[in-house]
Amino acid sequence: MTSLLGKDLIGLEGLTADQITAILDTAEPFKEVSERSIKKVPALRGKTIVNLFFEASTRTRISFEFAEKRLSADTVNVASQGSSVSKGETLVDTARNLEAMRIDMVVIRHHSSGAAQFLGERIRSNVINAGDGKHEHPTQGLLDLLTLRDRFGRIKGLKVAICGDVLHSRVARSNIWGLLKLGAQVAVCGPPTLLPRGLESLGVTVMHHIEDAIGWADALNVLRLQLERMEGGFVPSLREYNRIFGVTRERLERAPGDIVVLHPGPMNRGVEIDSDVADGPHSVILPQVTNGVAVRMAVLYLLAGGAPDWRSQAADER
Ligand code: CP
Numbered sequence: 326m327t328s329l330l331g332k333d334l335i336g337l338e339g340l341t342a343d344q345i346t347a348i349l350d351t352a353e354p355f356k357e358v359s360e361r362s363i364k365k366v367p368a369l370r371g372k373t374i375v376n377l378f379f380e381a382s383t384r385t386r387i388s389f390e391f392a393e394k395r396l397s398a399d400t401v402n403v404a405s406q407g408s409s410v411s412k413g414e415t416l417v418d419t420a421r422n423l424e425a426m427r428i429d430m431v432v433i434r435h436h437s438s439g440a441a442q443f444l445g446e447r448i449r450s451n452v453i454n455a456g457d458g459k460h461e462h463p464t465q466g467l468l469d470l471l472t473l474r475d476r477f478g479r480i481k482g483l484k485v486a487i488c489g490d491v492l493h494s495r496v497a498r499s500n501i502w503g504l505l506k507l508g509a510q511v512a513v514c515g516p517p518t519l520l521p522r523g524l525e526s527l528g529v530t531v532m533h534h535i536e537d538a539i540g541w542a543d544a545l546n547v548l549r550l551q552l553e554r555m556e557g558g559f560v561p562s563l564r565e566y567n568r569i570f571g572v573t574r575e576r577l578e579r580a581p582g583d584i585v586v587l588h589p590g591p592m593n594r595g596v597e598i599d600s601d602v603a604d605g606p607h608s609v610i611l612p613q614v615t616n617g618v619a620v621r622m623a624v625l626y627l628l629a630g631g632a633p634d635w636r637s638q639a640a641d642e643r
Contacts, residue, residue, distance in 0.1 A: 328628050333445035333452040336461035337502040345503055347633045349471050351623035352616070354636050358395055359618055368626050368635065369396035374430040375423050378455070379405045379416075382434055384590055384614055385455050385464065389432050392621035401428075416440060420448045430628065433457070438495075451628045456495055464624060465589050466499025468617040470507065472609050473544055475616070476585050481508035486538035488514040489548035489570065489597045492521050492559075496589045500546055501529060514538035515570060518559045519550075535570050539577060544585040547572050547598050563596050573599045577607055585609055 329347055330340070337345065358366055374393045378386050386402070393400045403419070405411055410419055420431060430451040433441050438458030445452035456462040474480055485504050491497040491513045504511045505528060512530040513520055514537070525531060532538050538545060550566065560566045577584060586598070586607045594600045603610060623635075632638045 328451075328630050329633060330624070330627050332628075333441070333454075334463055334624055334628060335442045335445060335452070335454050337463050337466050337499045337506070338461065340463075340502075340506070342506045342508075345467070345470065345506055348467055348620065348623050348627060349474060351627055351631075351633050351635055352467075352471055352619040355395075355619040355622040355626075356616070358622070359391075359615070364395050365397055366395065367397045368622075368631060369393070369398035369629055372396075372398040372429045372629060373427065374398045374400050374432065374625070375428050376400060376402045376455075377419070377423075377431055377433045377435075378402070379410065379433070379435045379440075380456070382455070384617060385434065385462075388614070388617040389453075389455060389464075389621050389625075391618050392625055395618070396622055396625060398430075398625070416444060417447050420444055420450075424448055424450055430625065453624060453628065458495065459493055459498075460495050461499045461502075462495040462589075463499050464617065464621050465496045466503040467624070468613055468620040469496075469500055469546060469587055469589070470503050471616045471620055472587060472613045473509075473585070475612065476609060477543065480504065483509045484512070484541055484543045485509050485546060486512040486514050486532065486542035486544070487546045487548065488535060488538055488572065490519045490550045490559075491515055491524075491548065492519045493551040494548050496546075497548060501527065505529075512538060512541060516560060516566075535572065535576060536579070539572075539580050539584065542584060543582065544587060545572060546587040546589070548589070549591060549593055550596055563593070567596050567599075571595075571597060571599060572602050574601045574605065577602060583607075587613055589613070 432453045432455050434455040438460035440457045441454035487497050514532040588610050
């Protein structure tokens, strides 16, 4: 069956504004499924999905699994620990062996940038990128867009500042592509050591003072310092980083408007974001997590060949 999104979802760079909007629109009715006492629809009944997580994850892994189960798919979870990957089996051999058991889709998180595309080019099943190295995390970008759209009613014209460790962030890359395609204004803010070069050529504004970002933006997307991807020297100390770049209540109180704060998680409380911001009135961090399930249901459903108007298709099948 031909999908509106093509065979795989590798990143938002490869999608059009219409495809991104179709995913967000398809997620809307799926939100309601998670509010029911019986959280299940038959949209992917009979489909088998493998979640291949070769890197740690709480939100994305569990959210994909909920999304798959709520669509009535059969799911299998594979982690590198405990699988034959730990004995040296290659990614492609693992995936081909899974395909030999007649699967339909693979959701993959991998520490190497490009792993999802590499896999998608070598297996017949649909591949969904759940985060590949420093490249992209498209479903995180989509759930951030949906959360912004819920809050502001639009994406076009919004001013969004992505703050912190942009250099190591696949979330930043997916957000930049998605926001620009939907007509938002995008800035990045952080120390020069944590900002990649060349973003200005995409139309992204670069800022080095968190006060400037807070003064400009409608929404801040605050990124975690990815200490595990740093070999030292990127910031003098975590205390220093918090003093200069931390998103604090005192700083937000000086914002000219009602600024919204997103964070993809996991958070380093007291480093890039203070607890009274994370848990305070500006925060949409938990609504982001809730939206993650609906967005992933939409992506799974569309990649399986579902029509964007899920409700009318479901009605036709009754
Ligand atoms: N946002 C995100 O990717 O979180 P996890 O690493 O917990 O999946």
